[in-house]
Amino acid sequence: MDDVIEIDLRKIFLTLFQFRFWIIGFGLLAGLATFFFFILQPRMYEATAVVALTKPRYLPNFDPRYQTVSTTTLTNKVAMDIAKSDEIAIYIFDSWNDPDKKLDQRRAFREKNMLVKAGGDSSVITLTIRLESPEEAARLANLWAQRVVERLNTVYSGQDQTQLTFFETQIAVAQQNLRKSESALAEFENRNPVRALQNQLDALILHQQELLWRKQQIELLQREGQALLAEVDNQSGTVAAELQTRLLVLQLRQYDYPTFAENNAASPSYQLALPIASSSQTVGEFRSLVQEWLRTLENQVNDINILLAEYPQNLTQLQTQIEALNQERQRLELERQVAADTYTTLNRKYQEVRITMDDSAGDAKIASRALPPIRPAPRGTVTYTLVAAVAGVVLAAAFVLIRDWWLQGASSGEVS
Numbered sequence: 001m002d003d004v005i006e007i008d009l010r011k012i013f014l015t016l017f018q019f020r021f022w023i024i025g026f027g028l029l030a031g032l033a034t035f036f037f038f039i040l041q042p043r044m045y046e047a048t049a050v051v052a053l054t055k056p057r058y059l060p061n062f063d064p065r066y067q068t069v070s071t072t073t074l075t076n077k078v079a080m081d082i083a084k085s086d087e088i089a090i091y092i093f094d095s096w097n098d099p100d101k102k103l104d105q106r107r108a109f110r111e112k113n114m115l116v117k118a119g120g121d122s123s124v125i126t127l128t129i130r131l132e133s134p135e136e137a138a139r140l141a142n143l144w145a146q147r148v149v150e151r152l153n154t155v156y157s158g159q160d161q162t163q164l165t166f167f168e169t170q171i172a173v174a175q176q177n178l179r180k181s182e183s184a185l186a187e188f189e190n191r192n193p194v195r196a197l198q199n200q201l202d203a204l205i206l207h208q209q210e211l212l213w214r215k216q217q218i219e220l221l222q223r224e225g226q227a228l229l230a231e232v233d234n235q236s237g238t239v240a241a242e243l244q245t246r247l248l249v250l251q252l253r254q255y256d257y258p259t260f261a262e263n264n265a266a267s268p269s270y271q272l273a274l275p276i277a278s279s280s281q282t283v284g285e286f287r288s289l290v291q292e293w294l295r296t297l298e299n300q301v302n303d304i305n306i307l308l309a310e311y312p313q314n315l316t317q318l319q320t321q322i323e324a325l326n327q328e329r330q331r332l333e334l335e336r337q338v339a340a341d342t343y344t345t346l347n348r349k350y351q352e353v354r355i356t357m358d359d360s361a362g363d364a365k366i367a368s369r370a371l372p373p374i375r376p377a378p379r380g381t382v383t384y385t386l387v388a389a390v391a392g393v394v395l396a397a398a399f400v401l402i403r404d405w406w407l408q409g410a411s412s413g414e415v416s
Helices: 009-018 020-039 076-083 086-095 103-113 134-156 161-190 194-233 241-254 258-263 283-358 381-415
Strands: 045-053 114-118 124-131 364-368
Touching (some): 045 134, 086 134, 134 364, 194 241, 241 283
Antiparallel strands (some): 045 124, 045 364, 114 124
16 A cells, blocks of 8 residues: 555645745746747737639630630639748748848748738638738738739639740741641642643533534434435336435435534545436436445444544543642642631630730639738737746646655655
């Protein structure tokens, strides 16, 4: 039972009462020291600016093929992290008009003089500057808020001068490509022989159709001439004037085609055999005349076949040339259209970015600017003094009790 520690409250109270002046005196000393420490500190003024995180109501979109998208959401935590970033803190410190500031005070300035807090709503943050000068505190608070808003809008709203430079460069390249494509198309049109080739092709097709039609008419005359010979074979002596007239009509039908006659000038000529009214024509003479005429028709058919045999190759060559020229023209027109669409789209997007840059609305804006404070910020002198006095009393009482316990232990050891 020697390990059990007995606590005598009466003895503790007596000990504390015995050293009450020391305990109270130490507490008063701690309180006075704290009071004079805070009372001698320079008065600080706090200026606060408010930044609101919002979404713009209107976003210009002149071309639906090139839309501005946002994949991230701006929160107050992100805004607070950006507000306390090293770059912005150094910028505010360098803007501080204090001849006594030193470079090694940057960290302390950010920790003690730059205060960032979340507002009552998740879309609001407050930026507070603590300085001895109220005007300087308000100026730096507004400068800080402006810097934070600019950085947030640059990152999340695209209000960045580099975007304008990017689009200006792309527009210049697109305009150069458009001029090149238009120049190439104009040069091609100046030397494009497709119309002349098309006229040649149309004329060739028309001539082919004329030859085919002429061949068909000659073959019809051949059949009628053969029928005329069959009728002559059944006669003897002289030929009737009716048959001679029929032959004349057939011959007139043969030479009623000036277009073919001009294109077939090398064909054998044949004189029309007009019927003789005062004499009779024998069957043999008439038969020889018809056969000679039929041979002339056969020669004409052969000449037409020779001409028609050359047409497929000529038509194919012309059609191939025309198709190649049309494809080249379509390619150049497509390149010009793509270049024009690219230039138009980039120019419209450039106008959107310019409107966005000129507009003050973005994902962040200054909701309230700081004004020079009239009253200094509370230093909490009374509160800290009371806390220090109470802490001094507690520490003094603990020291007295520990000292008394130690002395009692030492005296008990000497007695034993």
